[in-house]
Amino acid sequence: MIPGATTSARTKQPLFRSVISVLALAWFFLASSSTAPAETLTNAAQVLSLDAAAAAQKIPVRITGVVTAAEPTWNGKFFVQDETSGVFVGNRIVPAPQPGDVVEVTGVTHPGSYAPIVTSPKWKPRGNAPLPEARRVPIERVMAGAEDGQRVEIEGIVRSVIPGKTHLDVYLASGGYRLHVYPKASAALNSQPLIGARVRVRGTAAASFNATLRHMLSVVLFIPQESDFIVEEVEAVDPFDEDILPLKSVAQYRRNVAPGQRMHVKGVVTFQRPGEDLFIEDGTAGLHVRSRQPQNFEIGDVVEIAGFADFDHFLPVLEDAVFRLTGDPHAPAEPKSVTMAEIQAGLHHADLIRLTAKLLDRSTRHGRPRGNGRHWSRTVLMLQHEDQVFTAEAESPDSENPLMGIPLGSAVEVTGICFTENGEDKKLQSLQLLLPSPESFRIVEKPNWLTPQRMLIGVSLLLVVLIGAVGWSLMVSKRNAVLRQLVRDRESAQDALQQAHDLLEERVKERTAQLKFQITARKESELQYKAVLSERTRLAQELHDTLEQSLTGIALQLDTTAKLFEQKPQVANRHLELARDLLSQSQVDIRRSVWDLRSRALEEFDLSGALITSARQLTDGTSIHFEVCAKGRVRPLPETIEDNLLRIAQEAMTNIIKHAQASNAEIELDYGPRTVGMRIRDNGRGFLQEECAGPAEGHFGLLGIRERVKRLGGELNIESAPGAGTLLSVQVAVSPDVTVEDALIAPLAS
Numbered sequence: 236m237i238p239g240a241t242t243s244a245r246t247k248q249p250l251f252r253s254v255i256s257v258l259a260l261a262w263f264f265l266a267s268s269s270t271a272p273a274e275t276l277t278n279a280a281q282v283l284s285l286d287a288a289a290a291a292q293k294i295p296v297r298i299t300g301v302v303t304a305a306e307p308t309w310n311g312k313f314f315v316q317d318e319t320s321g322v323f324v325g326n327r328i329v330p331a332p333q334p335g336d337v338v339e340v341t342g343v344t345h346p347g348s349y350a351p352i353v354t355s356p357k358w359k360p361r362g363n364a365p366l367p368e369a370r371r372v373p374i375e376r377v378m379a380g381a382e383d384g385q386r387v388e389i390e391g392i393v394r395s396v397i398p399g400k401t402h403l404d405v406y407l408a409s410g411g412y413r414l415h416v417y418p419k420a421s422a423a424l425n426s427q428p429l430i431g432a433r434v435r436v437r438g439t440a441a442a443s444f445n446a447t448l449r450h451m452l453s454v455v456l457f458i459p460q461e462s463d464f465i466v467e468e469v470e471a472v473d474p475f476d477e478d479i480l481p482l483k484s485v486a487q488y489r490r491n492v493a494p495g496q497r498m499h500v501k502g503v504v505t506f507q508r509p510g511e512d513l514f515i516e517d518g519t520a521g522l523h524v525r526s527r528q529p530q531n532f533e534i535g536d537v538v539e540i541a542g543f544a545d546f547d548h549f550l551p552v553l554e555d556a557v558f559r560l561t562g563d564p565h566a567p568a569e570p571k572s573v574t575m576a577e578i579q580a581g582l583h584h585a586d587l588i589r590l591t592a593k594l595l596d597r598s599t600r601h602g603r604p605r606g607n608g609r610h611w612s613r614t615v616l617m618l619q620h621e622d623q624v625f626t627a628e629a630e631s632p633d634s635e636n637p638l639m640g641i642p643l644g645s646a647v648e649v650t651g652i653c654f655t656e657n658g659e660d661k662k663l664q665s666l667q668l669l670l671p672s673p674e675s676f677r678i679v680e681k682p683n684w685l686t687p688q689r690m691l692i693g694v695s696l697l698l699v700v701l702i703g704a705v706g707w708s709l710m711v712s713k714r715n716a717v718l719r720q721l722v723r724d725r726e727s728a729q730d731a732l733q734q735a736h737d738l739l740e741e742r743v744k745e746r747t748a749q750l751k752f753q754i755t756a757r758k759e760s761e762l763q764y765k766a767v768l769s770e771r772t773r774l775a776q777e778l779h780d781t782l783e784q785s786l787t788g789i790a791l792q793l794d795t796t797a798k799l800f801e802q803k804p805q806v807a808n809r810h811l812e813l814a815r816d817l818l819s820q821s822q823v824d825i826r827r828s829v830w831d832l833r834s835r836a837l838e839e840f841d842l843s844g845a846l847i848t849s850a851r852q853l854t855d856g857t858s859i860h861f862e863v864c865a866k867g868r869v870r871p872l873p874e875t876i877e878d879n880l881l882r883i884a885q886e887a888m889t890n891i892i893k894h895a896q897a898s899n900a901e902i903e904l905d906y907g908p909r910t911v912g913m914r915i916r917d918n919g920r921g922f923l924q925e926e927c928a929g930p931a932e933g934h935f936g937l938l939g940i941r942e943r944v945k946r947l948g949g950e951l952n953i954e955s956a957p958g959a960g961t962l963l964s965v966q967v968a969v970s971p972d973v974t975v976e977d978a979l980i981a982p983l984a985s
Contacts, residue, residue: 280319282344282351283384287449290351293343298322298353300340301364302332303386304439304457307401314384314439314457315340316367321384321439323352334459337361348446350383366460369437374410380442380451387456388437390467392495393429394543394555395527405429406555407436407456408495408543416456418464430557431470431497431543437463474499474541475559483520485544486551497541498553501561503568504532505587506652506671513558514585514652514669515540516568521585521652523547526556534671535567536560548656548664550584570650575621579663583653590668591648591679592618592625594641614638614673618649627651629670637673644682650675786821789814842877843869846884846902853888860899861888867906876967879943880913886936887915887963895919895961909970915963921955 275295276282282296300317311328314321315338324340325347332338342356369388377387391409398404402417403424416436418424438458442451458464474497482500500522502515512525515538524540532538542556570589577583596617614636615628627649629638641647651668658664670676792814799807843865850861871877884902891900897919905912927937937953940963944951949967 276344278319279315279317279322279384282322282353283320285344285351287346287351290344290346293345293355296340296342296344296353298340299337299361301367302334302336302338303366304441304459305331305334306457314441316384316386316439321367321386323347323350323384323441324356324358325352325354326356328356328358332358332360335363335366337364346449349380349442349444349449349451366463369463374412377440378412378414378454380454382440383442383454385440386437387440388435389456390433390435392543393432393434396429398425403429405434407434408555414454414456416458416464418458419461421461423461424464427466428469428473429466430555431474431495432466433468433495435465435467437465470497475539479539481519482515482517482522485522485553486546495543498544499539499541500553501537501539503566504534504536504538505568506534506669507532514587516585516587521583521587522551522553523585523654524553524556524558526558528557530558532560533565535565537563537566548658549661550581550655550657573653575623578653578655578666579623581655581657581661581663584655586653587650588653588668589648589650590620591646592620594643594645594647595619595624596643597638597641599636599639612636616641616649618647618668623666625666625668627668627670627676629673629675631673638676641676641678642682645678646680648677648679789818789821842872842880843904845877845881846904849881849885850888850900850902853885853892857892859892859897861902862900863902863904865904865906868908869904869906872911872969876911876947876969879947880911880965880967883940883943883963883965884913884915886940890936891915891917891919891961894922897960910966910968912967913965916960918960921957921959921961923957924953924955 275297277297279298279300282290282298285294298315298317300315300321303314303316303321305313309331311331312326313324313328313331315324316322324342325345326342337360338358339361340353340356340358342353345352345354367386369386371388372382374389374391376382377389389407389409391407393405394408394413395406396403397406399420401420403420405416405418407414407416416438418436418438436456436458438456441455441457443453443455444451477499479499479501482502485498485500500515500517502517502522505514505516505521507513509531510527510529512523513532515522515524524542526540526542538558538560540553540556540558542553545552545554568587570587571583573583573586573588573590575590578588594616597614599612599614601612611630611632613628613630615626616638617624617626619625629651631638649668649670651670654667654669655663656665792810796807796810796814799810843863847861847863850863854861872880888900888902891897895917897917900915900917903914903916905914941951944965944967947967949965952964953961954964955961
């Protein structure tokens with residue numbers, strides 16, 4: 236107990252009340268003479284009485300009170316309390332007031348994350364005063380959050396202490412509840428053995444909450460001055476100096492046991508989760524021990540433990556324990572072979588046991604990488620022993636998990652910590668085995684290959700096959716009956732048809748000669764009509780894709796020229812040149828379309844003659860001399876081949892005239908027995924194919940030639956070099972015998 240703490244607090248109370256009364260009276264006169272609106276809230280109780288919707292209206296607030304809590308890590312936030320209540324002041328205020336400062340706070344209300352607060356604040360110092368008297372309230376009311384922001388006083392027993400730079404984190408147990416209190420670190424507190432001590436603390440209660448849901452999670456107590464942490468009674472004796480209790484007597488009757496007194500036990504470590512809990516045995520029983528102490532032990536280490544006895548799910552547990560390693564030799568505990576009846580009777584909780592069960596199912600959950608960078612996973616096995624279904628779990632690296640290799644349905648012997656939970660009726664509610672390692676199992680018997688599941692699958696497949704066989708038999712029988720009836724009907728019809736056939740055979744012979752001539756003439760007319768129709772359709776499409784687009788482009792360029800002629804003549808001339816180029820291209824397209832108007836179905840088409848005519852028209856007015864020659868057996872070709880060869884030659888001649896600067900050019904047609912070839916040669920300036928302009932620069936000539944050759948299924952070869960002219964070769968496969976009728980039918984069939 237800190238000397239004089241209680242006396243000093245009592246002497247300060249009258250002074251505090253006097254100062255608060257004077258300040259409140261002065262504030263009353265100032266408020267009555269000011270021009271502040273009537274709806275301004277003037278005390279903390281009015282703020283706390285608002286619901287979330289009302290607090291969100293940003294009602295003006297003006298409060299005068301004493302700062303009860305203001306931590307350096309709060310960035311200027313603090314609790315202020317007047318005669319009515321205490322409230323939290325949010326937002327950052329730099330510099331912040333200190334506990335004991337009397338301040339005048341102005342701001343607006345805010346719903347806060349749990350209780351209403353004051354936000355957008357400004358504060359003015361109004362002197363200093365003792366902290367308000369802490370009210371003694373039931374711990375249940377504190378833990379319910381009803382005293383949020385208020386100065387309260389509670390008693391409890393210290394369970395653990397974590398030192399910090401400016402504060403101590405004291406874990407306090409009071410009336411079945413546990414909470415954190417944060418007193419200022421001081422030499423007097425640090426020098427006292429606080430664990431197990433009975434203390435009385437006065438401080439400001441603050442709720443820890445889920446801001447999204449506005450739900451309270453826990454309550455902490457901030458103690459701003461050393462005199463508010465009063466040690467009333469410390470442990471009389473170090474628990475490690477007390478006699479060692481057998482583990483089975485932890486929950487048994489012992490006379491003169493002081494409330495909150497720690498127990499001293501000793502045992503062999505059978506399982507540990509560092510920073511969470513561990514399990515020990517001493518030959519009499521096993522015990523579950525909870526501790527935040529991070530020290531790691533090996534299975535079989537002998538340790539001494541001091542902790543507080545408690546119950547979890549109606550089973551004994553040692554809470555907030557501290558432990559230390561003894562000098563005893565390493566001695567792993569032997570597992571006990573137990574029955575399910577003994578476990579259900581509660582005889583082996585926290586014991587290391589061995590149990591045989593059947594594996595029903597398993598699952599794995601991958602965890603985060605640990606300090607060594609390895610990923611660990613937790614494997615849970617679902618087991619059944621007699622009529623009890625329970626789980627067994629173990630942690631292992633992802634790359635080393637033998638539990639996943641156990642076949643389902645196997646009988647396995649597992650060794651682990653028996654961790655049970657009892658219900659309100661004190662009967663077994665759940666059973667879990669904590670395996671010390673993934674190797675803590677042994678396969679006793681592998682499952683029979685003919686499992687119920689496989690048998691069910693086999694029966695299902697057999698049933699499906701039988702149903703299919705029966706259905707197929709019925710279907711075949713019905714079809715056979717139908718076929719027999721059809722055979723009989725056909726035999727009767729065949730006899731009647733034979734008689735008619737004999738009568739008609741003579742007439743058919745007479746009409747055959749007549750119809751053959753008529754059909755041939757009609758077929759030729761029909762083919763000619765279809766050829767004309769196909770050619771007209773193709774020509775319409777070509778005129779739409781060439782002439783109409785060119786005329787549209789010319790119109791756009793002329794419109795642009797008209798708009799720019801007055802202000803930018805040079806730019807207008809450039810658009811005029813573009814229109815002239817488009818007009819020249821249109822002339823070429825029209826010339827090509829005119830050639831297509833000659834129907835091959837109405838007159839004999841000569842590819843060589845068409846090439847000579849095209850060359851004459853294209854070179855008219857130029858100095859280029861074109862020669863066209865044909866080799867082999869000249870014969871009509873399918874229209875698709877002749878048309879595409881003519882288009883390829885026209886494109887090549889156009890390129891020679893525009894770009895080659897040639898004086899002579901030659902087109903050679905080679906009619907082979909199964910192929911037709913076309914070679915176009917000039918003596919122009921030639922070019923490098925890798926430097927040739929393509930579609931990206933607006934030149935589509937060579938691309939069009941390649942597409943036509945590809946459409947014919949032929950081969951294209953271009954040979955050219957600067958100064959050496961250009962040779963373009965096309966080779967296309969054709970049928971060895973092509974008639975005029977075949978040449979007409981080919982494009983229609985395609």
